[in-house]
Amino acid sequence: KQEVTQIPAALSVPEGENLVLNCSFTDSAIYNLQWFRQDPGKGLTSLLLIQSSQREQTSGRLNASLDKSSGRSTLYIAASQPGDSATYLCAVSAGANSKLTFGKGITLSVRP
Amino acid sequence: NAGVTQTPKFQVLKTGQSMTLQCAQDMNHEYMSWYRQDPGMGLRLIHYSVGAGITDQGEVPNGYNVSRSTTEDFPLRLLSAAPSQTSVYFCASRQALFSGNTIYFGEGSWLTVV
Numbered sequence: 001k002q003e004v005t006q007i008p009a010a011l012s013v014p015e016g017e018n019l020v021l022n023c024s025f026t027d028s029a030i031y032n033l034q035w036f037r038q039d040p041g042k043g044l045t046s047l048l049l050i051q052s053s054q055r056e057q058t059s060g061r062l063n064a065s066l067d068k069s070s071g072r073s074t075l076y077i078a079a080s081q082p083g084d085s086a087t088y089l090c091a092v093s094a095g096a097n098s099k100l101t102f103g104k105g106i107t108l109s110v111r112p
Numbered sequence: 113n114a115g116v117t118q119t120p121k122f123q124v125l126k127t128g129q130s131m132t133l134q135c136a137q138d139m140n141h142e143y144m145s146w147y148r149q150d151p152g153m154g155l156r157l158i159h160y161s162v163g164a165g166i167t168d169q170g171e172v173p174n175g176y177n178v179s180r181s182t183t184e185d186f187p188l189r190l191l192s193a194a195p196s197q198t199s200v201y202f203c204a205s206r207q208a209l210f211s212g213n214t215i216y217f218g219e220g221s222w223l224t225v226v
Contacts, residue, residue, distance in 0.1 A: 004154075032212055043116070043202055043217030044155075051212065089155070093211035099145075099170065100211065104154040 002027045004092055004103035012109040013080055021075040021106050023090035028071050030092045035064050035075050038087040038105065047088075048075070080110045114138050118203050118218035125193040125225045133188040133221050135203030141216075143206045144186040145170070146178065148199040149220075155202065161186055162209045193225045 003026045013019050023033070032051050036044040048057045048064040050073070056065040063076040077084055087107045091100040119134045137144065145160035147170075157170030161180040175197060177189040186205075190197060200222050206215040 034215075041220070043219045044204075045217070046214050049212065049214070091155075096211060097209045098211055099157050099160065100155075100215070102155040104152065 002092060002094060002101045004090060004101050006090060006103035006106050008106065009104065010107045012111060014111050015080060015082060017080050019077050019080055021088050023073040023103055025071045025092050028068050029094065030068065031095045031098065033066055033073050033090060033092045036089045036091065038089060044089065082110045082112050084108060085110050116203055116205055116216050116218035118221050120221060122222045125223065127193060127195060127225060129193050130191050131193065133201055135186045135218060136184050137205040138184065139205065140183060141205040142208045145204050146188045147202045147204065148172065149202060150199050195225045197223065198225045199223060
């Protein structure tokens, strides 16, 4: 059974810092991996999707990388801002028509 | 564009009561799903549907029923609520079952069973 782990559960950084959020998964036979953002009291918003054949995806200040063989993905946030404060979740899919398996998320706080 | 709309936002139930959480999407998506999110457990899939008239069980289906009579709507029914069903429920949809499509989530329904 696929397990997705995100450590640490919470992170606090000063504004302007570059930071990396980690995601690991136990079964490397994934189809794709997605990163989501969840604001307090809200639903999830998709940030980046990386196909298994890709190494990374970028959107603005966000860069997600994927190392399938080691079962790891990282979400890099450049020049963090207080508005980046949220919970970030990663999820993997085993196949084209498979469901998503989610990690528990990392709650990020960016201090002004 | 409303996206995925869930109602109610908050609900308190007594043990044994029944209720329906509503979910509607206006993007003509074939795939719709229900998740529950619990502290320390992450999101877990309850039920999903790949089109009108087609539903299937997810990871934690016990105690919940679903139906899909239209493309737009995917209600989640609790037949006899239990305290263990206290949770935040999210409805999500995407164009098709294909996991490479962007998935859209509703804003959640907070349910407390006392």
